[in-house]
Amino acid sequence: MPKAHAPRQAPIRVLIAKPGLDGHDRGAKVVARALRDAGMEVIYAGLRQTPEEIVRAALEEDVDLIGLSILSGAHMALFPRILALLKEQGGQTIPVFAGGIIPDEDARRLKKAGIRAIFGPGTSLEEIVTTAQSLARRSA
Amino acid sequence: MTGAVARLPAAARAIVDGDRRVLARTITAVENGDPSADRVVRSLYARSGAAPVVGITGPLGVGKSSLVNALVGRLRALGQTVGVVGVDPSSPFTGGSVLGDRIRLERRADDTGVFFRSMASRGAAGGVAAATREVSRLLDAAGFDVILVETVGSGQVDVAIRDIASTSIVVVVPHLGDEVQTLKAGLFEIADIFCVNKVDLPGAELAKRDLAELVTLGGRPSGWAPPIVGTSAIEPTVGIDDLWNDVLAHEKFLDDSGERSQGERRRLSSEIVGLARDRIGRELMERLRQDPALRRLLDDVVARRIDPRTAADRLVRHRRRTP
Numbered sequence: 304m305p306k307a308h309a310p311r312q313a314p315i316r317v318l319i320a321k322p323g324l325d326g327h328d329r330g331a332k333v334v335a336r337a338l339r340d341a342g343m344e345v346i347y348a349g350l351r352q353t354p355e356e357i358v359r360a361a362l363e364e365d366v367d368l369i370g371l372s373i374l375s376g377a378h379m380a381l382f383p384r385i386l387a388l389l390k391e392q393g394g395q396t397i398p399v400f401a402g403g404i405i406p407d408e409d410a411r412r413l414k415k416a417g418i419r420a421i422f423g424p425g426t427s428l429e430e431i432v433t434t435a436q437s438l439a440r441r442s443a
Numbered sequence: 444m445t446g447a448v449a450r451l452p453a454a455a456r457a458i459v460d461g462d463r464r465v466l467a468r469t470i471t472a473v474e475n476g477d478p479s480a481d482r483v484v485r486s487l488y489a490r491s492g493a494a495p496v497v498g499i500t501g502p503l504g505v506g507k508s509s510l511v512n513a514l515v516g517r518l519r520a521l522g523q524t525v526g527v528v529g530v531d532p533s534s535p536f537t538g539g540s541v542l543g544d545r546i547r548l549e550r551r552a553d554d555t556g557v558f559f560r561s562m563a564s565r566g567a568a569g570g571v572a573a574a575t576r577e578v579s580r581l582l583d584a585a586g587f588d589v590i591l592v593e594t595v596g597s598g599q600v601d602v603a604i605r606d607i608a609s610t611s612i613v614v615v616v617p618h619l620g621d622e623v624q625t626l627k628a629g630l631f632e633i634a635d636i637f638c639v640n641k642v643d644l645p646g647a648e649l650a651k652r653d654l655a656e657l658v659t660l661g662g663r664p665s666g667w668a669p670p671i672v673g674t675s676a677i678e679p680t681v682g683i684d685d686l687w688n689d690v691l692a693h694e695k696f697l698d699d700s701g702e703r704s705q706g707e708r709r710r711l712s713s714e715i716v717g718l719a720r721d722r723i724g725r726e727l728m729e730r731l732r733q734d735p736a737l738r739r740l741l742d743d744v745v746a747r748r749i750d751p752r753t754a755a756d757r758l759v760r761h762r763r764r765t766p
Contacts, residue, residue: 313475314538314563339539344563346542355552360545364561365467393464 315439317368320348320357322385325375330402334370337428338435354381358388361397367439373403378413386417398438402426455483458585459490463558466585470560473581474574484577487584494526494583495694496590498608500570500630503596505614506640508547509676511593513683515557516549518589524556526582529593530571533563540564544593558582569603570594576607576714599629606710609703610693612686614638615654617646622653631657634669635693642673642681665702667693727758737761 319335321328328350335345346364348357361369371382382401389395402422405413410421420434457465472480497514499507511527518525529544542561551557560578567573571594579590594604604611613634625631637654639647654671663669670689674682697703731737740757743749 313471313477314540314565316471335541339534339541340537342534342537342539344533344540344542344561346545346561349543349546353550353552356550359552360559362464363467363559364545365471 315343315368315436316346316364316366317343317370317435317439318346318348318357318361318364318366319370319372320352320360321350321372322352322354322357322381323373323375323377324351325373326350327374328372330374331370331372333428334372334402334431337432338370341432341436343435343439354384354388357385358392358394361389362392362394366397367442368435369397369399370435371399371401371403373401373405376404378403378405379409382413382418383416396442398442400435400438402431451486452482455486455584458483458487458581461555461586463555466558466581467560470574470578470581473577474562474565474572484581487581491580491583494588494590495610495690496579496583496592496608497690498592498594498604498611499614500594500597500601500604500611500633501614501638501640502598502619505596505616505619506676507593507596507614508544510612510614510638510640510674510683510686511544511591512547512549513674513676513680514591514687515551516680517683517687519551519554519556523588524586525558525589525591526579526585526587527557527559527591527593528562528575528579528582529559530562530564530575530595532595533565535566538565558585558587564595567603568601570597570601571603571607579607597630599627602629602633605633606713609697609706610635610690612636612638612690614640615650616641617644617650619650622656625653625657626660635663635667636686636689637669637671638686639671639673640676643675647673665696665700667696667700667702723762727762730761731758734761 317338319331321331335347338345346360346366348360373381386399389397398419400420401418405421405423413421419438422431454465454469458469469480469483473484499511501507508529515525515527531540531542531544533540540563542563545559545561548559562572562575562578564572571592575592579592582590592604592608594601611633613630639650651671651673658668672682672686672689674686697706731741737758740749740754744751744754
């Protein structure tokens with residue numbers, strides 16, 4: 304007999320990671336908490352992750368979704384590398400979204416490169432949660 | 444088992460051959476109760492049982508994840524491969540979870556000798572998830588030399604790790620409480636090894652002494668006296684070698700004393716009965732929902748015309764009559 308509070312369908316698994324060298328993880332934690340409260344299983348990988356570590360974690364944890372937080376300005380170097388590694392290792396169907404300080408021009412180029420959504424400062428948590436849910440569902 | 448190799452389903456074959464992506468996906472399917480994993484789980488059972496399954500349990504914040512990381516480092520230095528399952532709690536309100544055990548894992552992006560999987564408890568009580576046992580078995584069948592299972596930060600009665608691990612390490616830190624805490628039933632009863640972590644903190648000697656006294660009051664019924672190890676899991680680590688040597692000593696004791704097969708029999712009978720109970724329970728629930736006569740029975744209980752015990756008698760009789 305399934306337990307009364309067991310989720311009807313499998314929860315969405317999402318990896319939240321901070322690539323690169325900045326140490327400001329409040330944004331990542333706020334998002335992790337919001338996704339948790341929306342019923343997702345959030346694997347929090349923490350600070351200063353290399354693209355290789357992030358991709359490895361995503362594949363081992365078999366996540367439905369990857370969220371990257373970055374404030375260092377290195378997104379144009381790190382994000383394409385993560386997408387390339389995902390593709391190389393058979394994880395290209397896992398949608399990737401990002402948040403942080405990313406200029407509009409860069410955001411356009413990153414979206415073209417395959418980052419599915421980019422959230423700047425001031426984005427509401429509802430918008431992030433809704434987008435994350437629809438990205439995860441579409442990839443399933 | 445002759446012929447077993449040829450009959451392995453493709454996914455099981457891939458897992459045995461070291462395909463980590465198939466392993467990861469199969470773990471997800473097992474967690475979700477997805478029927479697609481059924482044949483794989485069944486077929487790989489015969490290939491499990493070789494690896495020691497080491498449980499790391501203890502209250503929240505005592506350093507379980509850091510100890511797991513230190514043990515992984517030690518095992519890799521010894522040339523052993525390691526599969527890790529780290530369990531964290533699911534919210535009883537939303538079902539959501541933040542799985543943070545991975546955060547302590549040192550950077551091993553290119554080391555295929557380690558596989559780490561985070562797992563949410565998904566409403567299971569006892570400190571592990573319903574799928575933890577089968578997942579640790581999958582890691583075993585995948586060929587990892589040692590399996591580490593880190594529980595949810597445990598309360599006093601979270602002892603389910605005992606049904607999964609061959610060796611259970613109970614981790615404490617100084618100043619968790621006085622010696623009376625160590626006398627209480629539950630968590631302290633399942634320790635094959637006591638680990639006093641953060642041993643550099645004041646009070647560590649007292650904590651070790653309290654545990655030593657507990658052990659002198661009587662060890663495990665098997666005759667095993669749990670050793671007490673002081674550790675510090677962050678660099679420069681302290682006591683990690685001793686901790687691992689104690690695990691090996693306990694594993695050897697299990698073999699030499701015959702406790703291993705006895706423990707296995709106990710664990711497996713509770714697993715088999717649990718699986719059968721789940722199945723019968725689901726079936727009875729289905730009958731209660733579908734069968735008109737049984738639905739009326741439920742009406743009678745709701746209206747206080749029949750009591751639940753009598754209704755249960757009739758439900759069981761109904762199942763016997765119409766299997």
